Amino acid sequence: MKKWLAGGLCIMALVGCSALERTEPVRTPQTIITQHVTPEQVKEAIINAGQGRDWIMSVAGPGVINATQNIRKHSVTVRINYSEKAYTINYVSSVNLLASGGEIHRSYNHWVNNLDKDIQKKLALIAATAK
Secondary structure, eight states: OHHHHHHHHHHHHHHHHHHHTTEEEOOOOEEEOOSOOOHHHHHHHHHHHHHHTTOEEEEEETTEEEEEEEETTEEEEEEEEEOSSEEEEEEEEEESSOOBTTEEEHHHHHHHHHHHHHHHHHHHHHHHHHO
16 A cells, blocks of 8 residues: 555656646847848838747837737737847736746747747848848
């Protein structure tokens, strides 16, 4: 009986650890733009990159774009502040992503990292075709 109890406790501990490993600190990419581009070109790159990854992009004002990602039962909203020199992707809110105390499901960081990389690629393409 003791072996069964010990085995059950080990399994419960492993399950608990895997649940904790699903969260990470919320990532806030802050990217310096090294290309010579205009604010309008940065806006275009952000919107096109987001739409390419199925983010719902909406202009919230000069230098600000809100973006929402809906995947299955999960949803996240970010605010992207930008200029011709830099942009930052800021977490706003989420549903079903275990967000608490500065931590969030690791998928959020994956989504935001992909968005950041795609924006950088779009900016590089814009700068290359402008020459």
